[in-house]
Amino acid sequence: MKFGRKPFIPNEKDLLYRNYRRTALPPIPPSFGHQNLISDWGLLGNDTVGDCVIAGADHETMLWTAEGSVEASFTAANAMSDYSAITGYNPNDPNTDQGTEVRTALQYRQKTGMIDAGGNRHKIAVYLLLDHSNLLNELLEAVYLFSAVGIGINFPDSAMEQFNNGQPWSVVQGSQIEGGHYVPVVGYDGSYIYCVTWGRVQKMTVDFLKTYCEEAWAILSQEFLNGKGVSPEGFDFAQLQADLAAITGTPIPAPVSLSSISLLPTTLNLMAEQSGTISVAAHYSDGSSKDVSQLVTYSTAATDALSFQGNTITSLQNVSDQYNVTVSYQGIDTALVVKVSTNPNPKQTYDLKVCNLERAKADALMTFLRIIGFTVVEELQ
Known part of the structure; x- marks a missing residue:
């Protein structure tokens, strides 16, 4: 020593x-x-x-x-x-x-x-x-x-x-x-x-x-x-x-205190079983601010639906729902809303075989299918 x-x-x-x-x-x-x-x-x-x-x-x-x-x-x-x-x-x-x-x-x-x-x-x-x-x-x-x-x-x-x-x-x-x-x-x-x-x-x-x-x-x-x-x-x-x-000639500086914290975004939209991030800024009485995204804590009733690590929030379930989360830093809280969505229209594939159709009519059919929302992959034989 x-x-x-x-x-x-x-x-x-x-x-x-x-x-x-x-x-x-x-x-x-x-x-x-x-x-x-x-x-x-x-x-x-x-x-x-x-x-x-x-x-x-x-x-x-x-x-x-x-x-x-x-x-x-x-x-x-x-x-x-x-x-x-x-x-x-x-x-x-x-x-x-x-x-x-x-x-x-x-x-x-x-x-x-x-x-x-x-x-x-x-x-x-x-x-x-x-x-x-x-x-x-x-x-x-x-x-x-x-x-x-x-x-x-x-x-x-x-x-x-x-x-x-x-x-x-x-x-x-x-x-x-x-x-x-x-x-x-x-x-x-x-x-x-x-x-x-x-x-x-x-x-x-x-x-x-x-x-x-x-x-x-x-x-x-x-x-x-x-x-x-x-x-x-x-x-x-x-x-x-x-x-x-x-x-x-040097006065004691006035104590600088934490005034508030702010979130971006205040509403986090997630797909089910996916993750997203937030940014958190701390604002002080002297007008300064600093990034505290990795230092915040979270509280929510939805502990089985969401997990938190640093500034990353993860959806744990394949369900659509909305959750209220309290984000805290050094005794100051602010509210975050987490909206989780599932894919309402899962992708499906259809095989459509049309034979002996004139080219102009085939093109018109494919245009119509695209208009109503289908993704058309054309195969010519």
Whole structure:
């Protein structure tokens, strides 16, 4: 396994979490976390290169999108692409695998966004530095409010042995630091803090956090805001917008939400036991649209008559009928009508033999047969 976090360098321009924390916050339960929403976190390249900051960012995005709408999918190739864009890493030159400064990655995530397996970019709204003098309280509060907090730790060699043995990370006296590592903290059970690293959920003790954590960032995701429909409860989002604009000249972009979906066609005509396709577009509050034809789900009472795969709909029975189908994407529905027809006039063949007929009369007969709907194949003997 690899590490890849560069040392933290303080910067007076960092926005501080404590400046936006209201005194009246929702009570934090004794245990919380949504890490079980993800069945496969993936290593995302951090077993071979030092891209832990990028892998952690992708893991955070997986969780946010799973909570807010539909889980985004990430691969090692996506992570390598962002690692190269942020740091200049060249897969053909191992000497360029030098790791990432967390703040630099956060700036990239805010401006450009992490790319997923479908080519979509996932931006964050803003990032806030936690206060080390009140680290545990702020971390648990921020994880509860925003689902994930990214932390940079100085990784002791004892923790790798504990990870390999499936044990929680705890402080072992005399351990040597092997390097800097980045992990998203995603939950708490009253005793252990839960983080994600190297493709799985890992427990750590509070003492481990306090001993080895060098930096911690509360991160607001646009997907998380969209999923809730409002800014997180108890957080002064409006003041944060104003301060960010004053300090950096870059206001937090307004959350973009899904407004509607549209179908083409709205009525799909099929022949019995044949297939057809539809196109589905998602329309957003900022005026943008994208093709989501392969991402929709379907519901209908006619489960024995129709099947669905991506944007392809197939008639399963040799009967004529009309069916109502609900097409859904991220909680928004629209109606589709599927009309299935059978061939009412199956093709039949007739043999008509006419002998000793003058050519002109034969031509007239064939013309008449064509007029009334027959296909005439003439054979002369």
